[in-house]
Amino acid sequence: MLADHQEFDVVVTAVGFVGAQVEADGRIGFIDQVKHPSWWDSEVPPPKAGDRFRAVVLDASREPVRLSALERDIAMARRLHSR
Numbered sequence: 001m002l003a004d005h006q007e008f009d010v011v012v013t014a015v016g017f018v019g020a021q022v023e024a025d026g027r028i029g030f031i032d033q034v035k036h037p038s039w040w041d042s043e044v045p046p047p048k049a050g051d052r053f054r055a056v057v058l059d060a061s062r063e064p065v066r067l068s069a070l071e072r073d074i075a076m077a078r079r080l081h082s083r
Contacts, residue, residue, distance in 0.1 A: 002027055002060045005077040010067065012051040020047040021064070024055065028064045031055060035068035 002008075002025060010022040010029065019032040031047070033039050035058070038046040047053075047069075055067040056077040068074070 002029070002057050002065050004057050004060050005080050006057045006060075007074060007077060008055055008057070008067075009052060010055045010069075012047045012049050014049060015047055022055065022067060024057075024065070024067065029055075029057075029067045030064045031067050031069055035066075035070055035073065037069060037071070040070075 008024040010024045010031075012020045013023050013028070014021040019030055020036065022029045022031055036047055038044040053069055054074060055069045056074045057065060058068050058073065059066040
């Protein structure tokens with residue numbers, strides 16, 4: 001079961017115009033294009049099927065679960081966990 005602010009190593013399973021579908025801990029999730037570093041940094045390649053990277057759950061109540069691969073979101077989740 002995925003929960004808000006949990007971190008996972010995810011695998012990109014499909015890429016679309018607005019984001020990427022990923023698999024996290026056996027569940028399907030979605031990373032919006034603005035929640036991937038390539039949206040903000042032209043030197044980071046956009047996600048492609050088979051890519052693996054770290055992501056954090058932003059909203060586990062949505063279907064599919066929403067995640068982020070941005071360092072600032074991952075850092076915020078870590079701060080929330082340390083409380």
